Amino acid sequence: MSRFMTDSLKALAPYTPGEQPRERKYIKLNTNESPFPPSPKAIAAANEAAKELELYPALDGGRLRAKIAEVIGVDESSVAVTNGSDEALNFCFKAFCSKSSPAAFADITYGFYSVFAGLNGVSYELIPLKDDFTLDPNDYIGIGKNIFIANPNAPTGLSIGLSDIEKIAKSNPDNIVLIDEAYVDFGGESAVKLLPRCPNLIVTQTFSKSRSLAGARIGFAAASPEIIEDIYRVIYSTNPYNLSRTSIAAGIGALEDEEYTRCNCREIVETREKTARALRALGFRVLDSSTNFLFASSPKVGGKELYERLKAEGILIRHFDAPRISDFVRITVGSQSDMQALVGAIENILELK
Ligand code: PMP
Numbered sequence: 001m002s003r004f005m006t007d008s009l010k011a012l013a014p015y016t017p018g019e020q021p022r023e024r025k026y027i028k029l030n031t032n033e034s035p036f037p038p039s040p041k042a043i044a045a046a047n048e049a050a051k052e053l054e055l056y057p058a059l060d061g062g063r064l065r066a067k068i069a070e071v072i073g074v075d076e077s078s079v080a081v082t083n084g085s086d087e088a089l090n091f092c093f094k095a096f097c098s099k100s101s102p103a104a105f106a107d108i109t110y111g112f113y114s115v116f117a118g119l120n121g122v123s124y125e126l127i128p129l130k131d132d133f134t135l136d137p138n139d140y141i142g143i144g145k146n147i148f149i150a151n152p153n154a155p156t157g158l159s160i161g162l163s164d165i166e167k168i169a170k171s172n173p174d175n176i177v178l179i180d181e182a183y184v185d186f187g188g189e190s191a192v193k194l195l196p197r198c199p200n201l202i203v204t205q206t207f208s209k210s211r212s213l214a215g216a217r218i219g220f221a222a223a224s225p226e227i228i229e230d231i232y233r234v235i236y237s238t239n240p241y242n243l244s245r246t247s248i249a250a251g252i253g254a255l256e257d258e259e260y261t262r263c264n265c266r267e268i269v270e271t272r273e274k275t276a277r278a279l280r281a282l283g284f285r286v287l288d289s290s291t292n293f294l295f296a297s298s299p300k301v302g303g304k305e306l307y308e309r310l311k312a313e314g315i316l317i318r319h320f321d322a323p324r325i326s327d328f329v330r331i332t333v334g335s336q337s338d339m340q341a342l343v344g345a346i347e348n349i350l351e352l353k
Pocket of ligand 1: 083206
């Protein structure tokens with residue numbers, strides 16, 4: 001660290017993203033990317049847009065904003081388009097939370113929440129999940145804090161119902177309640193339909209998972225027009241051109257091919273369930289997943305060791321060296337052949353035990 005770093009950022013521990021190795025080709029099951037390429041419509045649209053890269057992109061996400069609004073069934077004024085949903089999350093911490101207006105989120109959830117809180121000088125409370133890793137909605141009723149819930153949650157894969165979200169939002173009317181739906185297309189139910197009834201609700205989604213566009217960095221927030229205006233205040237104070245021309249075009253192309261997305265999600269869910277059965281047959285505890293990943297632990301091999309042994313075999317998964325979950329690994333659901341290779345490699349590792 002240089003001696004020029006500000007005091008407020010010296011103590012910040014940045015988020016640790018999953019490895020993106022360059023040195024060797026792995027079966028990559030560590031960052032919840034899609035095993036499928038983007039829709040051909042997304043690729044064609046991005047190629048076409050590349051011909052005009054000498055020009056700045058549209059503001060406000062341009063036609064992508066309108067297209068997202070159409071697909072999720074809200075007015076365009078209720079959507080802010082962001083550079084990945086991480087940007088939406090960061091800007092919500094910046095816009096709506098502070099030292100005196102703290103945040104609250106689960107002890108086991110998306111690791112970026114505490115980083116964004118630190119980056120933006122926001123104090124926060126960690127609310128422990130129950131022993132079985134489920135979230136107790138009662139812990140969030142009337143707490144008077146800005147609430148961030150990943151639903152389905154990461155890395156557990158578990159989800160809560162919309163009636164609980166509505167109760168949480170209504171009992172904290174003077175705070176925002178943000179539902180991070182990065183994985184909603186794999187089995188969750190979107191809280192977008194609660195927006196007309198819950199003026200303090202914000203829903204974020206991403207194109208990185210179900211729409212195979214992690215490399216394009218597209219996300220969005222849906223909320224009341226007033227909240228969206230606040231988010232755009234932050235966007236316009238940071239980087240008004242927050243999405244490239246090619247990303248905007250790819251996003252529109254993807255939304256014009258919803259059947260492709262649905263079909264891929266169906267296949268991922270099938271592969272997920274098949275892999276969960278295979279791991280359970282090998283003695284693993286596998287949490288019920290509504291996502292494109294599995295969270296699992298084995299009584300025979302620790303999480304860190306399994307991660308290391310699989311890496312040596314050319315398969316990358318994710319291990320979090322964190323309290324309560326260090327026995328677990330998070331495994332992205334890849335293609336059927338990726339998962340066959342994974343289960344085969346795990347069988348070999350367990351046999352040698
Ligand atoms: N929320 C959760 C729960 C995630 O796991 C991720 C992916 N790491 C994100 C948000 C951010 O995804 P992106 O910025 O690619 O939209």
